[in-house]
Amino acid sequence: MPQKKISPRKIKGVIIQYALHGVGPTFIARSIKMGLTTVHKYINLYKNSDLVHSDILNLLAENIAASLTSQKNIYEKPGYAHLKELFLQYHTRLENENINMKSLWQEYSQCEPSGLKYSQFYARYHRWRKENGFPKVSFNKWQLKNITKEDEKTLREWKLSNKRDKWERAVALLDLHRGCNITTISKKIERSCRTIKKWHAIYIEKGIEYLEVRRTRVIPEQTMDNIRLKKERIIKLIHESPFLHDINRTSWSLKTLAQTYKKEYGESISKTSISEYVRSERYTFKKARTVLTSPDPQYRTKLKKITNILSNLRPNEKFFSIDEFGPVAIKIRGGRTFSPNDQPRTIPQLQMSKGRLICTGALVHWN
Numbered sequence: 001m002p003q004k005k006i007s008p009r010k011i012k013g014v015i016i017q018y019a020l021h022g023v024g025p026t027f028i029a030r031s032i033k034m035g036l037t038t039v040h041k042y043i044n045l046y047k048n049s050d051l052v053h054s055d056i057l058n059l060l061a062e063n064i065a066a067s068l069t070s071q072k073n074i075y076e077k078p079g080y081a082h083l084k085e086l087f088l089q090y091h092t093r094l095e096n097e098n099i100n101m102k103s104l105w106q107e108y109s110q111c112e113p114s115g116l117k118y119s120q121f122y123a124r125y126h127r128w129r130k131e132n133g134f135p136k137v138s139f140n141k142w143q144l145k146n147i148t149k150e151d152e153k154t155l156r157e158w159k160l161s162n163k164r165d166k167w168e169r170a171v172a173l174l175d176l177h178r179g180c181n182i183t184t185i186s187k188k189i190e191r192s193c194r195t196i197k198k199w200h201a202i203y204i205e206k207g208i209e210y211l212e213v214r215r216t217r218v219i220p221e222q223t224m225d226n227i228r229l230k231k232e233r234i235i236k237l238i239h240e241s242p243f244l245h246d247i248n249r250t251s252w253s254l255k256t257l258a259q260t261y262k263k264e265y266g267e268s269i270s271k272t273s274i275s276e277y278v279r280s281e282r283y284t285f286k287k288a289r290t291v292l293t294s295p296d297p298q299y300r301t302k303l304k305k306i307t308n309i310l311s312n313l314r315p316n317e318k319f320f321s322i323d324e325f326g327p328v329a330i331k332i333r334g335g336r337t338f339s340p341n342d343q344p345r346t347i348p349q350l351q352m353s354k355g356r357l358i359c360t361g362a363l364v365h366w367n
Contacts, residue, residue, distance in 0.1 A: 008065035010034060014042045015056055015064060042068060087128045142200055144177040151208045169211050172196045173203060231277045233265060238283065241299065
């Protein structure tokens with residue numbers, strides 16, 4: 001950075017102490033808190049000037065400083081005049097390339113090893129820029145200088161998309177193209193700076209086609225079969241009482257389901273997977289407590305018996321099951337039909353208790 005400008009008041013103080021009071025440079029530097037090299041510089045300028053004691057006493061501090069600094073103005077040295085011709089080229093490169101002043105100075109110093117140091121080079125450039133009315137160019141390492149019209153059109157379409165992934169990439173790249181700070185962009189789209197830098201690198205190295213939103217992963221059929229099997233096993237366990245598996249609970253929990261699944265099938269399953277499978281089948285634990293769980297200790301025996309009856313049911317038979325309800329009368333209700341006038345139409349009514357009865361094509365199972 002360029003050195004801090006010394007105030008005219010301090011410059012006059014140095015000259016007064018040296019010329020009028022005869023104070024040495026070291027004491028002057030300590031008393032006014034100025035560098036010893038700087039003190040020597042202004043003392044030498046005073047020695048080479050035309051100032052006399054009366055001028056030091058009567059002139060304002062600004063006039064004394066102006067008369068001293070005008071003798072040795074680094075910006076007017078003929079050896080550095082050719083830099084003015086290069087500053088326009090440097091300014092154009094700063095606007096159009098991903099480069100900063102440090103890189104430009106390194107190029108300059110390679111061509112002229114005995115030339116200006118970085119702070120002087122930096123100060124002279126900005127003085128030239130202000131004198132010629134050029135705006136300040138802010139360096140942004142992640143700025144995208146060149147985006148084709150086709151890519152810009154695609155990014156604007158992504159920005160209007162209802163898909164957040166596309167919107168994030170479009171906003172990030174378009175803002176980088178405008179020179180926005182990467183931290184500001186990160187807060188705007190709520191993504192990390194690391195992710196935005198990754199998109200920047202992909203666009204620079206490969207192009208916009210590699211920034212397409214990732215497609216849904218295709219799950220192999222074998223994995224889908226395994227998931228379906230797990231769902232069937234979980235639903236089967238939910239329909240059974242925890243007492244049948246030596247669990248002293250009236251209802252299932254994710255933890256007990258996971259433990260029982262591993263015990264029954266020799267395969268571990270997480271509680272998260274169980275919750276996901278149960279919800280995907282549109283079951284909730286509220287339903288499991290009131291509807292799906294059977295407390296009957298003979299649940300498996302009865303289920304096997306009913307399954308056996310259903311598997312042997314003939315086409316002209318019907319099945320229904322009634323549990324803990326009775327006695328019940330099964331009434332056959334007749335409708336309107338054609339029948340002879342001399343024959344009354346009757347509907348037989350039967351009273352049943354526990355047992356099995358086949359009547360008028362109906363198979364009745366009574367528990």
